[in-house]
Every structure is written in C-alpha cells, then in structure tokens.
Amino acid sequence: MxxxxxxxxxxxxxxxxxxxxxxxxxxxxxxxxxxxxxxxxxxxxxxxxxxxxxxxxxxxxxxxxxxxxxxxxxxxxYDGQEVILMDKNATELVHKRVTSTLQDRxxxxxxxxxxxxxxxxxxxxxxxxxxxxxxxxxxxxxxxxxxxxxxxxxxxxxxxxxxxxxxxxxxxxxxxxxxxxxxxxxxxRYSGVSGYEVAIFEPTKTCPHVDKMVGQGMFIGLSDRKSLNAQRLGDGSIRVRSWSYCPETEAQETLNKLGKEGTREKILERFATWAPEMTEPFRHGDLDSLMHMTLYELxxxxxxxxxxxxxxxxxxxxxxxxxxxxxxxxxxxxxxxxxxxxxxxxxxxxxxxxxxxxxxxxxxxxxxxxxxxxxxxxxRDAMLGPNAPLGLFSDMLKTIAGDSPSFFVRLLGSAPVVALVYSYFWVYIQIGWAVRKFWRRT
Ligand SMILES: Cc1cc2nc3c(=O)[nH]c(=O)nc-3n(C[C@H](O)[C@H](O)[C@H](O)COP(=O)(O)OP(=O)(O)OC[C@H]3O[C@@H](n4cnc5c(N)ncnc54)[C@H](O)[C@@H]3O)c2cc1C
The missing domain is CATH 3.50.50.60 (FAD/NAD(P)-binding domain)
Structure with missing residues (x-):
C-alpha cells in the first residue's frame, strides 16, 4: 500500500x-x-x-x-559544438563551425x-x-x-x-x-573498447598550436580502427582521449606495468603511422592526469x-x-x-x-x-571500424535517414546517395594524402 x-x-x-x-x-x-x-x-x-x-x-x-x-x-x-574531423594523415574531412545560439546542442x-x-x-x-x-x-x-x-x-x-x-x-x-x-x-559486458585520457590544463601557454587545432569544440581523428580526440572545456583546458579495440584488462595493465610516462610512449607508438600533428595533443597532456578508461555496455x-x-x-x-x-x-x-x-x-x-x-x-x-x-x-563500429572515417559518413546518413519521417531525408539513406557521398570523401582523402606527402617531401 x-x-x-x-x-x-x-x-x-x-x-x-x-x-x-x-x-x-x-x-x-x-x-x-x-x-x-x-x-x-x-x-x-x-x-x-x-x-x-x-x-x-x-x-x-x-x-x-x-x-x-x-x-x-x-x-x-554554443561554440563548443564546433567539430573538426580528420583522418590519420591530418586531412580535414569536416569542419563544422557554430556561432549561433539557434543551434540546438x-x-x-x-x-x-x-x-x-x-x-x-x-x-x-x-x-x-x-x-x-x-x-x-x-x-x-x-x-x-x-x-x-x-x-x-x-x-x-x-x-x-x-x-x-x-x-x-x-x-x-x-x-x-x-x-x-x-x-x-x-x-x-565489456564493449571491446578501451582507451586513455589526459588533460592539457593551459594549452594557450604550453602548446598554442594544439590549442588552435582543437578549436572551441571537438577535434576527432579516425583511422586504422582507432580514434584520437580532443575536447575543449569551459575553462579553456582540453581533454584528450584515445580509443581502440583491445582485451578488457590491457589498458589498466599497461598503466600498472609501464607507469604514466611509459604508457604515453606506448600510446604514441600505436599511432606511429599517423601524421605527427595528430598525436601532438597527447604528447602535450599533463602526465599526472593520465588515466585509463574501459567501456562497458548492457x-x-x-x-x-x-x-x-x-x-x-x-x-x-x-x-x-x-x-x-x-x-x-x-x-x-x-x-x-x-x-x-x-x-x-x-x-x-x-x-x-x-x-x-x-x-x-x-x-x-x-x-x-x-x-x-x-x-x-x-x-562505435563506424568510428572504429576498418572503413573509418569513410564508413562513418555512410552509416550516419543511413541512421539519420532511417530516423526521419520525411521522404526527402529518407532519400539520403538510399544506396546511390550513400555511394556518392562515400566516393566524394574517398577521392578527397586520396588528394589530401598525396598533397601532404608531396608537401613533406619538398
Ligand atoms: C568517457 C565517457 C564519455 C562520455 N561522454 C558523453 C557525452 O559526450 N555525451 C553524453 O550524453 N554522454 C556521455 N557519456 C555518458 C554519460 O556520462 C552517462 O550516460 C551519464 O552520466 C549517465 O548518468 P547517470 O546519472 O545515469 O549515471 P552516472 O553519471 O554514472 O551517475 C551515477 C551516480 O550514482 C552513484 N552511485 C553509483 N553506485 C552507487 C551506490 N551503490 N550507492 C549510491 N550511489 C551510487 C555514483 O557515484 C554517481 O553519482 C560519457 C561516458 C563516458 C564513460
């Protein structure tokens, strides 16, 4: 009762x-x-x-x-909704700038x-x-x-x-x-994904180039079934995270075994084939703040x-x-x-x-x-999948289209539109990669 x-x-x-x-x-x-x-x-x-x-x-x-x-x-x-998406070669695929309070997130x-x-x-x-x-x-x-x-x-x-x-x-x-x-x-249950987080407390002083790169919102790097992202907080500091698929206890064990300095080296080693500017945020993180994160789901x-x-x-x-x-x-x-x-x-x-x-x-x-x-x-599968970052675009299109009652929005999820978007970004990434390779060589 x-x-x-x-x-x-x-x-x-x-x-x-x-x-x-x-x-x-x-x-x-x-x-x-x-x-x-x-x-x-x-x-x-x-x-x-x-x-x-x-x-x-x-x-x-x-x-x-x-x-x-x-x-x-x-x-x-409201400006925290800025998003910069790059691949491992630092090719900028998306840069969403937000200045208006009309944006809803x-x-x-x-x-x-x-x-x-x-x-x-x-x-x-x-x-x-x-x-x-x-x-x-x-x-x-x-x-x-x-x-x-x-x-x-x-x-x-x-x-x-x-x-x-x-x-x-x-x-x-x-x-x-x-x-x-x-x-x-x-x-x-363990989602299969773990990672690390590190903070940059005063990026304007310690690494102005990283500060600029992150913008006011979030910087995301996706490739090779891994992600590196950096997010701006209200006090100007930055939180940097890496995510990858690995056994459940690996992130914690690495930290226990190698300590913070050694763990950071290990993380950077894992991203060794990425453009150096992509790993800069991790390099500049305050070591004391380094911690591991293991993701679970129901x-x-x-x-x-x-x-x-x-x-x-x-x-x-x-x-x-x-x-x-x-x-x-x-x-x-x-x-x-x-x-x-x-x-x-x-x-x-x-x-x-x-x-x-x-x-x-x-x-x-x-x-x-x-x-x-x-x-x-x-x-998760699109961001950390073998096709990322390209797979992310097609999967997001399909999700947005699937969620919408509008016929025109649903068209976005159709095979020809998805193929077109995929091809556009594929070509864009190849050009970005070639230009950067040439630029570094000269
Ligand atoms: C790394 C990471 C990044 C995330 N980023 C985002 C994001 O960008 N956007 C987003 O929407 N979501 C994000 N989330 C998810 C979001 O944090 C959670 O969905 C949200 O916090 C859920 O709120 P909650 O109140 O249900 O649980 P919690 O935030 O977990 O709060 C639970 C509370 O219960 C207390 N508690 C636990 N056990 C007991 C107990 N036995 N007795 C008494 N008290 C107890 C805890 O101390 C805590 O205060 C993220 C999660 C993680 C791990």
Missing amino acids: TSVVPKIAIVGAGPAGLTLARLLHVSGLKLEVTLLERDLSPASRREQGGTLDLHTHTGLAAIKKCGLWDEFQKHAR PEIDRVWLRKILLDAVPGCWINWGRKVRTVTDDGKVRLDVLAEGNGGEVKAEGAEEEGPFDLIVGADGAWSRVRQRLMPHVTP PVGSKWDHQKGFTLIGDAASLTTPFSGEGVNKAMKDSLELAELIEKSQEPNDDLTLDEAVLRYEKLMFPRAEKLQAKTILY
Whole structure:
C-alpha cells in the first residue's frame, strides 16, 4: 500500500538522479524524497572531467522543466559544438563551425551540469557517503556508511537500513545495485573498447598550436580502427582521449606495468603511422592526469519484468558506450518522463496509481533505450571500424535517414546517395594524402 505521503528513494546523484530529484521538487507535490549517494560530498569525486552536449527534446527539455534554463545558459557553450574531423594523415574531412545560439546542442562541462542540478535540490534530501549494497523485497535499502580514513582513503564506517520506501529508483549508473534486483542475470559486458585520457590544463601557454587545432569544440581523428580526440572545456583546458579495440584488462595493465610516462610512449607508438600533428595533443597532456578508461555496455534491449516499488533510470537502465553522445540526454529524458508520470499519479482527479505510473514509464522507456543502444553500437563500429572515417559518413546518413519521417531525408539513406557521398570523401582523402606527402617531401 502506498503511504499517504509517498516515500521515494533515489539511489545515485548523477545527472539522472539529480534531474529526477529536482523535477519532483519543482512539482510541489507532497512527497518524501531521499537521495542516497556514495560520494562523500559534492567535491569528493576526483575526476568529473569532460563536457556533454544536451539535445532539444531530451537534456534541454529536462533543464527547462527543471526551471533551470537561465542558470544553464550561463554555462552553456554554443561554440563548443564546433567539430573538426580528420583522418590519420591530418586531412580535414569536416569542419563544422557554430556561432549561433539557434543551434540546438550546446555543450556544458559535466562539473557545471552537476553543480546546477545539485544547487537546485533541497540539501536535506541528499545523503552523502551512502553506498547502497542491496534493496529488499519490502522496499528497504541496505547501505554502507562511508567516511574518509586518516590516510585519506574511503572506508565503510558502519551499515544502515533505510525505508521502507514506496518507490526505489536506481539512478546508480553502470554498476547499479538496484538493477541487481530487477535484472539479476544482466551485467554490463565489456564493449571491446578501451582507451586513455589526459588533460592539457593551459594549452594557450604550453602548446598554442594544439590549442588552435582543437578549436572551441571537438577535434576527432579516425583511422586504422582507432580514434584520437580532443575536447575543449569551459575553462579553456582540453581533454584528450584515445580509443581502440583491445582485451578488457590491457589498458589498466599497461598503466600498472609501464607507469604514466611509459604508457604515453606506448600510446604514441600505436599511432606511429599517423601524421605527427595528430598525436601532438597527447604528447602535450599533463602526465599526472593520465588515466585509463574501459567501456562497458548492457546488451541491446535489456529490460525487466515490472516489480512494484522499484525502477531504473539512466545508465542503470541502459548503459551504452559514449559513441553516440546520447547517454546523459537519455538519462535526463528518463527522469523527465518518470517525474511527469509520478506527478500525474498524484493528481486528485486522476486515478493512475504510483505503481501504474512507473509501469507506464518503463513501457515508454524500453523501446527508446533499445533504439539508442543499437544506434550507439552502429556509431562505435563506424568510428572504429576498418572503413573509418569513410564508413562513418555512410552509416550516419543511413541512421539519420532511417530516423526521419520525411521522404526527402529518407532519400539520403538510399544506396546511390550513400555511394556518392562515400566516393566524394574517398577521392578527397586520396588528394589530401598525396598533397601532404608531396608537401613533406619538398
Ligand atoms: C568517457 C565517457 C564519455 C562520455 N561522454 C558523453 C557525452 O559526450 N555525451 C553524453 O550524453 N554522454 C556521455 N557519456 C555518458 C554519460 O556520462 C552517462 O550516460 C551519464 O552520466 C549517465 O548518468 P547517470 O546519472 O545515469 O549515471 P552516472 O553519471 O554514472 O551517475 C551515477 C551516480 O550514482 C552513484 N552511485 C553509483 N553506485 C552507487 C551506490 N551503490 N550507492 C549510491 N550511489 C551510487 C555514483 O557515484 C554517481 O553519482 C560519457 C561516458 C563516458 C564513460
């Protein structure tokens, strides 16, 4: 039976959990909301780097509904949508410049997005240093209370049980504990792709040529089933990443075995056949910041049988790799849909129950998630496939055409158009390669 004032636990204060909490707060509904987050404090996460682009109908729609549009605009970077795509010979294939705020995918630093949302959620709702271990049949949450030890390490200081709750929402990301209840047999699997990240903190001082090359947005190099990219952040710094297919433990083991200096040499060795300017961003990265990244994903179409009192949003529900740039948007859209349905269930004139609202959310979310998971795999394979960067154009054309209801846009995905675009870029790449070879020789 649902309590008179429904009690809702949200596990995880990432973009999904915070967006849901904010939406429930602005709804003005009588709810008891508890947010449980394993981080010890808002500032305790070591790495929150990177930037995210929010999309009109998902991330941006959620921000608007949160009442945070003006705050978001203070940190949004519309020029951050600039994209430069090159092949390994430094032939520029695409250069998308953006100056207008009419473009619909502004970038925002991950840190700022988190701060905007955090500041907009009542502080008393958030319980820091609470690492959820499991959720029970009767709607309780078992957790470890974390604290910082004398040596700065994080350790469990005790255990607690919270609840019972009418609804527990798992927003606890890739390795969700709430998911273990809803889909006990489904665990994230290794996507086959790992990589490294390094930061350039003051590129204007340390490497002005790299600073210029990256532009205001993102620089992407694709070839040989590998990628090298560099992304501008709001403070002017740059995050550089490399991705490639390799065994699951290789990136971490390389770092453990060779240390940071040796790992960087190894990375540069792997890109030895690329034009030297393509690897410049990695060369100039601050070695202390070098870290490995191993990408996991949930099987396409993973879903669970509805269980009263539990649900999942964001990566907890449908973890994907970052290759379609949709993860955070999908997470915020989940929160938006779930919050709207919870709100509806609390309207006096609506006989929708809280449980029916959650079931309806799941029915809406599953096909949306499945489509996104499939698209992400397609993009990953196109970006890191043997035909990249050429394969990327044809695959993107097919996806855009497939998604569109317009007859003319669908024509873009037809075989003759795809072949034409492919041939155009093929010739372009060959000319670029020949010119550069000649240029270097003379
Ligand atoms: C390298 C990389 C680059 C990316 N780039 C992009 C991009 O450009 N665009 C994009 O849209 N998406 C991108 N993504 C994906 C995006 O980051 C995620 O989809 C998004 O963060 C999902 O939000 P979330 O709130 O569901 O999960 P998370 O952001 O993972 O948040 C989960 C929260 O739950 C907490 N938590 C975890 N376990 C527990 C527990 N047991 N108890 C309590 N709390 C817990 C965590 O501390 C965290 O605060 C990228 C991902 C990666 C790895």
